[in-house]
Amino acid sequence: MGEKEHEVIIIGMGLAALAAAARLLELGIRDIGIYAKSWGGTPFIAAINFVLPENPYGDTSEQYFKDMIAAGYRIGNKELVRDMTDHTLAGYELLRRWGVKFAENANRTKKLRHVSGHTFPRSLCSTEDLIGLEILKKMTKEFEQKGLHPRMNAECVSLLAEDGKICGITVLDSENRPENIYAPIVIAAWGGVGNLFGTSTYPPDIQGNTLAIAKKAGATLVDLEFLEYEPMVVMDPPGALGEPCPTAMLGEGGHLLNSKEERFLLRVRPQGEGGAPKTLINKQIWKEVAAGNGTPHGGVWVDLRHIDQEILEAYPWFYNRLVKNGLDPKKQLVEVGPMAHSFSGGILVDRDYQSNIKGLFAVGEACGGLHGACRCAGNAASQAVISGLLCAEAIDRQKNKVSLPGKVFSPFYASNQQIFDQYAPGIRSVAAKALGIYRDGTILSNAKAHVDAILQNEEIQKDTRTVQIAMAVSLMLEAAIKRKESRGTHMRLDFPEESPEFEREFTI
Numbered sequence: 001m002g003e004k005e006h007e008v009i010i011i012g013m014g015l016a017a018l019a020a021a022a023r024l025l026e027l028g029i030r031d032i033g034i035y036a037k038s039w040g041g042t043p044f045i046a047a048i049n050f051v052l053p054e055n056p057y058g059d060t061s062e063q064y065f066k067d068m069i070a071a072g073y074r075i076g077n078k079e080l081v082r083d084m085t086d087h088t089l090a091g092y093e094l095l096r097r098w099g100v101k102f103a104e105n106a107n108r109t110k111k112l113r114h115v116s117g118h119t120f121p122r123s124l125c126s127t128e129d130l131i132g133l134e135i136l137k138k139m140t141k142e143f144e145q146k147g148l149h150p151r152m153n154a155e156c157v158s159l160l161a162e163d164g165k166i167c168g169i170t171v172l173d174s175e176n177r178p179e180n181i182y183a184p185i186v187i188a189a190w191g192g193v194g195n196l197f198g199t200s201t202y203p204p205d206i207q208g209n210t211l212a213i214a215k216k217a218g219a220t221l222v223d224l225e226f227l228e229y230e231p232m233v234v235m236d237p238p239g240a241l242g243e244p245c246p247t248a249m250l251g252e253g254g255h256l257l258n259s260k261e262e263r264f265l266l267r268v269r270p271q272g273e274g275g276a277p278k279t280l281i282n283k284q285i286w287k288e289v290a291a292g293n294g295t296p297h298g299g300v301w302v303d304l305r306h307i308d309q310e311i312l313e314a315y316p317w318f319y320n321r322l323v324k325n326g327l328d329p330k331k332q333l334v335e336v337g338p339m340a341h342s343f344s345g346g347i348l349v350d351r352d353y354q355s356n357i358k359g360l361f362a363v364g365e366a367c368g369g370l371h372g373a374c375r376c377a378g379n380a381a382s383q384a385v386i387s388g389l390l391c392a393e394a395i396d397r398q399k400n401k402v403s404l405p406g407k408v409f410s411p412f413y414a415s416n417q418q419i420f421d422q423y424a425p426g427i428r429s430v431a432a433k434a435l436g437i438y439r440d441g442t443i444l445s446n447a448k449a450h451v452d453a454i455l456q457n458e459e460i461q462k463d464t465r466t467v468q469i470a471m472a473v474s475l476m477l478e479a480a481i482k483r484k485e486s487r488g489t490h491m492r493l494d495f496p497e498e499s500p501e502f503e504r505e506f507t508i
């Protein structure tokens, strides 16, 4: 047996990992090994949705279910969506038990914001800091007190599996040496694919090579063609570049304008911009830019000037960053456009969040199939919490039926910076071009042929990370080629319509 072993290993320390670990601790499972590079997208979360009994709009979990299925273009896995919307209150209560506080109105009810894709305002927030940061601070402090010490700066480079069963993981130690850690249960909570695309809203620890790690271990993957583009990311001034303008700003009364100062979204959404699905916003921005009505940096304007100062200041991370960089949104238009963001694909899971590999679970952005072809805003965070919670409960139910694997694996990892520098930037740029908002069959096929040729090159085997990046891009291209229709975030110029024939998930 290897040097280290645990009852449960969690890969990642973002929201899904936090929720899973918190619930496991509550259920009395204490031997949890957490291995994570950093904090992923979690510190940047502004909005998280829960349907609370006290909501004043008559909102229900049934309406939430309908919204998710509709926003996902009817291909989200209905059982997983039903489980998520049925457990909305349980997710909220888990965070409350661990000390998380949400912003309130003067009458002590929770402040609810109306974000993209939802019928009603149901998005909770913090008005002092980003809610993701509030959750992270509170929960990590509690973990510390309970003796759970995650190993940070630890990158998982491989899953150890044999005969369809998980056995453990390989992580890099502080000197980049591979080390095996064993456990009969492993939770992949390693987030999405942001940095497969060069520029993205995601921090650098989300490299996207994890898709290849899962595939190599034998996991089935799903919905890899559905990459979400955040529609209103700040394009200028340079100091605020990459900061998402919350879609909740449209719910607060903000307008999108083209270079002719026309509210172009109203042409397709006469009821107003608030609550508009992200795909619709992306599509319409793309059309305006293509028609020559774009702004100097290739986006559009968001007009927030008529919104009360107090409301703008209740989004302090966004408002302060603009002001700090010399742009006052109360007086000036803000230039925004789409940027690669979160991922709706990933490891295919069952209702326990278990993959086809026994003992390998996947939660949060690491798993796919739930959001379908487009995700409601604020739902990545809710899904991270609820999937973590449900996965922990499933693990508790089966913990006595699993045992530590007997097999010892040789740790393997090849590292060659020169090979990485030679190939990885080119692969990323091919991915960014082919897997943009609008896709084309010929470009996708050429991109896949190019990346597959690199994968065949013996030389790149000298660097595991390069191989994994190439493999992950190739898998996403394969999924995008297969889906010969336009649905949600996957828009094919050569197949502009939705096709009933494709109303199903593709697994890879």
Ligand SMILES: Cc1cc2nc3c(=O)[nH]c(=O)nc-3n(C[C@H](O)[C@H](O)[C@H](O)COP(=O)(O)OP(=O)(O)OC[C@H]3O[C@@H](n4cnc5c(N)ncnc54)[C@H](O)[C@@H]3O)c2cc1C
Residues within 6 Å of the ligand: 011, 012, 013, 014, 015, 016, 017, 035, 036, 037, 038, 039, 040, 041, 042, 043, 044, 045, 046, 047, 048, 154, 155, 156, 157, 189, 190, 191, 192, 201, 202, 203, 205, 206, 207, 210, 244, 342, 363, 364, 365, 366, 377, 378, 379, 380, 381, 382, 384
């Ligand atoms: C700027 C920005 C704003 C966002 N705003 C919102 C929002 O308002 N509402 C919302 O719902 N969603 C939002 N999202 C999306 C949201 O942040 C993610 O979907 C969410 O954090 C997913 O949680 P997670 O735990 O699955 O993954 P993450 O939070 O991304 O965490 C992944 C974890 O895995 C670790 N990791 C990755 N690879 C490895 C590896 N190989 N080995 C070890 N560890 C690894 C990371 O370091 C990190 O700890 C936003 C994202 C960004 C970038």
